[in-house]
Amino acid sequence: MNKRQFIKTFAAAGITAPAFGKRFHKVLSDIQLQTPQEAATNEEFWAEVRRGYKIKPDYINLENGYYCFVPQETLQNFIGHVQDINLQGSYYMRTRQFDDKLVLRKKLAALAGCSHEELVITRNTTESLDTVIAGIDWKTGDEAVMAEQDYGAMLDMFKLQARRYGIVNKVISVPNHPASDEEIVSLYEKAITPKTRLLMVCHMINITGQILPIRKICDMAHSKGVEVMVDGAHAFAHFTYKISDLGCDYYGSSLHKWLSVPLGAGLLYVKKDKIAKLWQMFGDMGYQDDDIRKLNHTGTTPVHTDLTIANAIDFYEKIGRDRKEARLRYLQEYWTKQVRDIPNIMVNTPAESHRACGIANVGIKTMKPADMARTLLEKYKIWTVAIDSPAVKGCRITPNIYTTTAELDAFVKALKELAA
Numbered sequence: 142m143n144k145r146q147f148i149k150t151f152a153a154a155g156i157t158a159p160a161f162g163k164r165f166h167k168v169l170s171d172i173q174l175q176t177p178q179e180a181a182t183n184e185e186f187w188a189e190v191r192r193g194y195k196i197k198p199d200y201i202n203l204e205n206g207y208y209c210f211v212p213q214e215t216l217q218n219f220i221g222h223v224q225d226i227n228l229q230g231s232y233y234m235r236t237r238q239f240d241d242k243l244v245l246r247k248k249l250a251a252l253a254g255c256s257h258e259e260l261v262i263t264r265n266t267t268e269s270l271d272t273v274i275a276g277i278d279w280k281t282g283d284e285a286v287m288a289e290q291d292y293g294a295m296l297d298m299f300k301l302q303a304r305r306y307g308i309v310n311k312v313i314s315v316p317n318h319p320a321s322d323e324e325i326v327s328l329y330e331k332a333i334t335p336k337t338r339l340l341m342v343c344h345m346i347n348i349t350g351q352i353l354p355i356r357k358i359c360d361m362a363h364s365k366g367v368e369v370m371v372d373g374a375h376a377f378a379h380f381t382y383k384i385s386d387l388g389c390d391y392y393g394s395s396l397h398k399w400l401s402v403p404l405g406a407g408l409l410y411v412k413k414d415k416i417a418k419l420w421q422m423f424g425d426m427g428y429q430d431d432d433i434r435k436l437n438h439t440g441t442t443p444v445h446t447d448l449t450i451a452n453a454i455d456f457y458e459k460i461g462r463d464r465k466e467a468r469l470r471y472l473q474e475y476w477t478k479q480v481r482d483i484p485n486i487m488v489n490t491p492a493e494s495h496r497a498c499g500i501a502n503v504g505i506k507t508m509k510p511a512d513m514a515r516t517l518l519e520k521y522k523i524w525t526v527a528i529d530s531p532a533v534k535g536c537r538i539t540p541n542i543y544t545t546t547a548e549l550d551a552f553v554k555a556l557k558e559l560a561a
Contacts, residue, residue: 161189161193161214168186169189171186177463177464177467178467180467180468181464181468184545187468187542190542190543191545193213193543194212194213200518200522201522201524201548201552203523203538203539203540206500206537209397209398209541214452215449215456218452222449234441241444242444242447245451248450252378252454253377253383254382254385255385255410258413258433259410259412259413260409260410261408261437262437262447263393263407263409263439264405264407264439265395265397266372266373266374266393266395267292268409270372270391270409271295272421273411274295275420276419276421276422277339277419278420279305279306279308279338280308281307282308282309283306284310284334284336285309285310285337286329286332286333286339287312288314288342289531290343290349290533291341291342291343311332311337314328314531315346315353315532317490319491322357323357325353325354326357326358326361329358329361329362330361330365337367339367339369339370340370341369341372342355342369342371343371344371345500347372347374347537348528348530348537349500349501349502349537350490350501350502351490351497352496352498355369355388356386359387359388368390370389370393371387371391374395374398376399377394377408378396378401378457379398379466379498380466380469380470381463389412390411390415391412391415392408392409393408393409394408399499400450400454401453401456402446402450403449404446405442405443405446406446406449406450409433409436409437411433416430416432416433417430422436423438424438425437466498469498469540469541473497473498473538474494475549476553477490477492480553480556480557480560486503486504487503487506487535489501489503490502499540500539501538503538504535504536505535505556505559509529509534510527510535511529513535513536513559514527517536517552517555517559521551523555538552
């Protein structure tokens with residue numbers, strides 16, 4: 142299918158006017174002359190962005206990390222795709238879906254900074270990374286390195302491989318406030334032995350928002366013959382990077398988070414020379430061993446969600462990659478700087494700008510995280526999520542680009558009252 146035919150898919154879906162009005166396009170035009178850092182504080186622009194969302198008035202939503210609900214423009218496109226696929230039925234599934242998915246893979250790969258031959262569309266990060274973990278030809282005694290801050294679903298998958306194949310899982314703990322990149326790299330390096338085959342690391346730790354020095358970790362691991370798998374669930378479309386620059390062997394992410402695709406879309410990257418040796422989780426003998434599509438057989442999928450990936454990318458690029466990153470980092474630092482030095486408050490996220498972006502974690506020393514989250518919701522109408530782990534105790538705070546500084550002021554006021 143060529144580009145013109147692909148565009149017809151969108152036209153047939155009844156996709157018409159975007160949700161934004163003329164005023165948004167005016168402020169968007171005006172902001173082109175500003176640096177991303179200047180644009181991050183342009184409240185007029187972000188107020189117009191906010192008007193493109195339908196926001197539930199019951200509470201202030203500071204829990205966008207689980208699922209960044211989609212702006213109205215993307216939602217309209219998604220509904221159009223649902224209607225179109227429902228109209229076409231099996232005709233679309235048998236004649237168009239694979240060509241359309243190729244176009245989408247190429248568009249997504251261009252955004253991710255890799256070849257489309259190294260990327261497939263999955264349903265989420267868990268599916269992506271568990272495909273890799275299960276696809277390795279493990280032998281008894283093989284070792285894998287990971288951190289206790291890694292996502293539970295992947296840690297459980299490693300536990301399953303330990304039960305099934307007798308592999309050994311070595312778990313480290315990443316400090317919430319590292320002194321340097323070298324401190325973090327050293328922690329992983331000390332866990333590696335001649336038996337280590339795979340190292341899993343978060344690009345952005347989901348419970349604290351800490352960004353890890355992935356390239357340095359990958360270079361260290363590769364110097365010891367160890368492959369690296371990166372959990373990029375919260376990094377993709379959150380801050381700007383190219384997967385190809387990271388030096389990793391495997392990368393997975395969820396597109397329903399910071400790219401704001403409707404639920405049910407993720408990505409898996411496998412470096413070209415690593416594809417052939419991975420076993421697929423589901424039998425699909427229709428592809429060569431070195432074709433990444435062999436890893437992508439999960440039966441009939443929600444193709445209308447896949448089609449919306451293109452719309453979400455268009456929205457993301459309309460806002461501007463660097464502008465979005467700058468805004469999210471500005472919002473995080475806007476509130477964390479106001480509470481870091483307050484007695485009884487602990488911010489579990491590094492203060493250095495390059496070590497975090499939009500996500501942060503904060504706790505009250507005299508409150509259990511669950512009690513803190515419940516109080517924030519019931520008393521202050523602020524929605525968050527409690528994190529209660531050995532290394533991190535507090536609430537994860539994840540604003541989005543529609544979040545206002547006034548909402549964060551309300552959150553800071555609540556924190557100060559709880560701390561007192």
